[in-house]
Amino acid sequence: MRFGLFGSAQAKRGGAANVDSGSGFREFVDYNMEAEQLGYHSTFIVEHHFTGYGQISATLNLLTWIGARTSTLRLGTAVMVLPWHNPILLAEQAATIDLLSQGRLDLGIGKGYRFNEFKGFGIPMEEAETRFEECVEVMLKSWTSEEPFTHKGKHWTFEDVIVEPPTFQKPHPALWMGAGSPGSIKRVAERGMSLLLDQFAPHSTIIERVALFKTECETVGRTFDPMQVGVARALYICDTPEEKERVLAARMSSKAKQAELAQRPDGQNKASIMAYDDTRETAEAGALFGTVDEIIAKLQYLKSGGVEYVLLNLGAAGPAGRDITRRFAKEILPALK
Amino acid sequence: MRFGLFGSAQAKRGGAANVDSGSGFREFVDYNMEAEQLGYHSTFIVEHHFTGYGQISATLNLLTWIGARTSTLRLGTAVMVLPWHNPILLAEQAATIDLLSQGRLDLGIGKGYRFNEFKGFGIPMEEAETRFEECVEVMLKSWTSEEPFTHKGKHWTFEDVIVEPPTFQKPHPALWMGAGSPGSIKRVAERGMSLLLDQFAPHSTIIERVALFKTECETVGRTFDPMQVGVARALYICDTPEEKERVLAARMSSKAKQAELAQRPDGQNKASIMAYDDTRETAEAGALFGTVDEIIAKLQYLKSGGVEYVLLNLGAAGPAGRDITRRFAKEILPALK
Numbered sequence: 001m002r003f004g005l006f007g008s009a010q011a012k013r014g015g016a017a018n019v020d021s022g023s024g025f026r027e028f029v030d031y032n033m034e035a036e037q038l039g040y041h042s043t044f045i046v047e048h049h050f051t052g053y054g055q056i057s058a059t060l061n062l063l064t065w066i067g068a069r070t071s072t073l074r075l076g077t078a079v080m081v082l083p084w085h086n087p088i089l090l091a092e093q094a095a096t097i098d099l100l101s102q103g104r105l106d107l108g109i110g111k112g113y114r115f116n117e118f119k120g121f122g123i124p125m126e127e128a129e130t131r132f133e134e135c136v137e138v139m140l141k142s143w144t145s146e147e148p149f150t151h152k153g154k155h156w157t158f159e160d161v162i163v164e165p166p167t168f169q170k171p172h173p174a175l176w177m178g179a180g181s182p183g184s185i186k187r188v189a190e191r192g193m194s195l196l197l198d199q200f201a202p203h204s205t206i207i208e209r210v211a212l213f214k215t216e217c218e219t220v221g222r223t224f225d226p227m228q229v230g231v232a233r234a235l236y237i238c239d240t241p242e243e244k245e246r247v248l249a250a251r252m253s254s255k256a257k258q259a260e261l262a263q264r265p266d267g268q269n270k271a272s273i274m275a276y277d278d279t280r281e282t283a284e285a286g287a288l289f290g291t292v293d294e295i296i297a298k299l300q301y302l303k304s305g306g307v308e309y310v311l312l313n314l315g316a317a318g319p320a321g322r323d324i325t326r327r328f329a330k331e332i333l334p335a336l337k
Numbered sequence: 338m339r340f341g342l343f344g345s346a347q348a349k350r351g352g353a354a355n356v357d358s359g360s361g362f363r364e365f366v367d368y369n370m371e372a373e374q375l376g377y378h379s380t381f382i383v384e385h386h387f388t389g390y391g392q393i394s395a396t397l398n399l400l401t402w403i404g405a406r407t408s409t410l411r412l413g414t415a416v417m418v419l420p421w422h423n424p425i426l427l428a429e430q431a432a433t434i435d436l437l438s439q440g441r442l443d444l445g446i447g448k449g450y451r452f453n454e455f456k457g458f459g460i461p462m463e464e465a466e467t468r469f470e471e472c473v474e475v476m477l478k479s480w481t482s483e484e485p486f487t488h489k490g491k492h493w494t495f496e497d498v499i500v501e502p503p504t505f506q507k508p509h510p511a512l513w514m515g516a517g518s519p520g521s522i523k524r525v526a527e528r529g530m531s532l533l534l535d536q537f538a539p540h541s542t543i544i545e546r547v548a549l550f551k552t553e554c555e556t557v558g559r560t561f562d563p564m565q566v567g568v569a570r571a572l573y574i575c576d577t578p579e580e581k582e583r584v585l586a587a588r589m590s591s592k593a594k595q596a597e598l599a600q601r602p603d604g605q606n607k608a609s610i611m612a613y614d615d616t617r618e619t620a621e622a623g624a625l626f627g628t629v630d631e632i633i634a635k636l637q638y639l640k641s642g643g644v645e646y647v648l649l650n651l652g653a654a655g656p657a658g659r660d661i662t663r664r665f666a667k668e669i670l671p672a673l674k
Contacts, residue, residue: 011436011502014483021503022436029437049425050485050498057501058426058433061401065437068405088386088458089395089421096395099348099359100366100402121425122494146351148387157459161387164394165348166358 004042044076113271189216207305341379381413450608526553544642
């Protein structure tokens with residue numbers, strides 16, 4: 001099995017004048033540099049806006065800084081939300097980090113699910129799908145067209161453009177897409193993209209989804225590669241039952257906060273993040289919380305179900321996250337490599 | 338006097354399959370790392386699109402990589418072309434590099450002058466001014482507003498947004514603006530911005546512009562700081578007269594190529610880059626081409642006219658640029674520091 005990190009740095013606005021708001025970013029960079037040394041394969045970071053609690057917004061920029069400070073760590077996004085971006089500018093930014101890092105970019109993309117972000121950017125949530133599709137189309141053309149092209153779409157017009165720089169990976173960086181429902185998993189397989197599975201679904205559901213993705217890949221004549229499925233899982237090594245209850249509570253409250261940012265005024269947000277309730281049972285069924293032995297057993301269960309690549313979210317651990325990253329590398333990783 | 342670098346890396350599309358298109362970027366990064374060691378104060382890089390010869394497009398991303406590999410070098414743009422950018426995304430990207438570099442960003446901004454870029458992005462050239470102004474307004478609000486704000490402008494709508502991360506420099510990174518005409522120099526002074534003077538105007542014209550900027554600063558009650566005026570100048574140490582003729586020819590041909598990309602079909606581009614012809618005399622009057630002693634004399638002339646900060650463009654030097662950067666630091670810089 002291989003392991004990556006999945007998460008966000010934090011740089012909050014406001015607070016006392018003497019608060020160093022950049023320390024969260026710089027610690028996150030250090031954390032990723034150490035993770036590379038500890039044997040982690042990748043880092044995947046989120047893109048979010050207007051949260052008021054300082055999630056990463058300029059995702060490719062922070063990832064570029066991390067890229068310059070590391071040498072083997074794969075640089076992932078989970079995910080860039082395409083409706084916010086000019087497709088040409090995003091293609092250029094992605095190509096630049098791919099070129100500078102000599103092909104380490106894994107570009108996770110999505111159509112967005114948080115109402116407060118659509119509202120903030122003044123983009124109707126109903127346009128998410130068409131904006132996503134148009135952005136993918138233009139990015140692919142930008143990366144692969146050696147001749148100037150013209151694009152006249154629903155949301156964007158570009159005339160007679162040749163997009164530079166070229167990407168390092170050919171024909172372009174791998175695209176990763178989140179999917180949960182059978183229909184959307186099938187489409188990821190058909191499009192030749194890699195699959196990101198979310199951190200909320202129970203382990204048993206994840207195994208079903210991996211099996212479905214394998215079948216769908218084979219249906220379209222694509223060789224299934226388990227490294228093309230990244231499973232996001234929250235992890236915490238709990239040395240006492242009290243610790244476990246504390247992180248379960250933190251997970252529930254973080255889930256509730258994200259649901260609040262995502263929810264539409266009409267309560268009709270159907271995104272996969274909304275599909276699980278906030279009970280203790282649900283929180284535990286999809287997380288890697290427990291003793292070292294319990295976590296190894298859960299990972300072996302996932303492995304038996306075809307999961308080979310896990311993206312660890314240590315957000316619930318707070319400042320203890322870094323210590324857990326080290327303990328995981330020493331006490332758990334050797335049992336599963 | 339202080340000296341920075343002004344220029345672009347190159348990463349071209351196409352060519353043979355075995356061509357490493359990223360080498361131009363990586364050499365540029367090395368070059369900047371060495372420049373920091375040699376005593377250069379800053380690097381200013383351009384933003385251009387669709388040139389077909391690989392100028393930097395994702396300017397803040399390349400600058401972020403350079404930032405991660407250096408520790409004192411100021412990180413400048415000359416200039417970010419605001420009409421291409423979503424003001425919120427650009428504010429977030431700029432804040433991220435400013436935060437990560439602990440306040441080393443100098444954000445040069447402009448409204449664009451190349452017709453082929455406006456055409457490529459599908460933006461009418463007539464909107465350059467209003468897009469520029471609206472972008473500045475939203476970026477300033479994004480950086481300074483501690484409470485959510487709403488913006489309903491001509492080109493953009495944002496609702497109830499709080500923009501993160503915060504900048505490191507307070508209230509925000511210095512904004513630099515190119516200007517040539519008396520009216521635009523006056524406006525830069527009034528806006529409290531720093532001034533970029535172009536690489537084509539003769540030295541004597543530069544001195545007049547610095548004097549005008551000083552007067553305009555004093556008129557609005559602003560303390561004139563010569564470090565807030567960056568003068569872009571092409572430089573080449575010529576050991577023989579033949580070498581000088583060669584770089585003058587290179588300068589004229591590069592100027593002609595840029596004018597071609599900038600020109601409108603109606604021939605009516607009035608941008609300052611279009612204001613100088615391509616004669617040998619004009620090429621020489623605004624460049625620092627000559628022997629070591631001749632260059633020192635030209636720089637002393639500029640210094641006597643109030644110029645304290647020069648941004649050196651070594652583009653005409655080609656692969657020799659790096660060697661000239663070293664020679665300048667050893668043979669010329671000590672005489673002027």
